[in-house]
Amino acid sequence: MKLDSRKAALLAGAALVAAAGAFALGRAGFFSPPDISSLWSWSLDDWVTTSVGPSGERVRVTHEPFALARNLALVCASFIGVLSWAPRIVEIVTRSNRAAGAAPDDLAQTRRSIDCELGTILSLVRSHLESNKNYSAALAKGHSALATTTSPDQIRTAVVLLIAENRNMLRETEEHQRRLEESQQQISQLRAELAETQELNVRDSLTQVFTRRYFDQTLAREAREAAATERALSLIMADIDHFKKINDGHGHLIGDEVLKNFAKTMSKHIEEKDTVARYGGEEFAIILPSVSFAEAKSTAERIRAEFENKKWAIKGGAPIGRITASFGVAQLAPRETAESLIQRADAKLYVSKSRGRNLVTVDADLTPR
DSSP states (O other), rough: OOOOHHHHHHHHHHHHHHHHHHHHHHHHHHHHOOOOOGGGGOOOOEEEEEOOOOTTEEEEEOOTTTHHHHHHHHHHHHHHHHHTTTHHHHHHHHHHHHHHTHHHHHHHHHHHHHHHHHHHHHHHHHHHHHHHHHHHHHHHHHHHHHHHHOOOHHHHOOOOHHHHHHHHHHHHHHHHHHHHHHHHHHHHHHHHHHHHHHHHHHBBBOOSSSSSHHHHHHHHHHHHHHHHHHHOOOEEEETTTHHHHHHHHHHHHHHHHHHHHHHHHHHHHHHHTEEEEEEEEEEEEEEETTTTTHHHHHHHHHHHHHHTTOOOOOOSBBBBOOOEEEEEEEEEEEOOOHHHHHHHHHHHHHHHHTTTTSSSEEEOOOOOO
């Protein structure tokens, strides 16, 4: 079960109050700590013991076997919740820095905003600790007053002061809770803005597939991981045939629609782990981790066949005719670089072009390079 960051922060505040109050009461003598040696003989039932108070009065004390375990669980859960803040925020900032073309000013402003919110949270924690310290001192003072007087009026005054201190502590806790919730909302908003900025910077604005820069970074990473784990990695390079004629004959708006449709067709035939990117102009690339060249060829064939069979026509005008694409496929060889893999797949793409287009050509050579 994962703790939500806001709930974790609230639990942390509650745990601090409980821990400070319990410590103060224990120091002041309001309850006796359990005998550690008796832990082995605890049962599931509460039991009552009698002790002598500071003024000689006899005090009945009820022991709860699960109280200590409950409080320890609360403190541990709260501590884990507080620690979970930092890794999440670091992850957000790190991912945003990796985004291709991210605006430096936007990222710098977001960092400053996150730093500000973290500073606010730390200030709240320090303030809460100071409040607990004052609360503990007030409890100790109240107990001292109770222990040194027998006058009913003085006892009543001491009790009233303790109740007032407790109310103040509750008000401060509620205020800290409210401010922590505001900080959580602000961080959630910043996270959404960072995710949106990252998505805009790694997606091609026309086709909505990934950009060339994102492709280069992803292929380099996948090539390293494939080499380290000795798993397959295939690459498909694709190019729309006679695309210049489409632009010249029907206009760039039609050409844009062809590009978008081709990108959708490729995206339809891949899995979530795969990456489709616009390599440049009418050329696209597909990264296929854990896929052999034979499987990659089948994927390219399905894309080629579906794209070839589409019926193209200008709205209210004459049919455009058949539009096709050519493909080159290669699999990463041992000790091969990402650049070399691109060159081999691209070379096979041009073989498909030279043989009449609308073809898939595979480079099955896996000798070390």
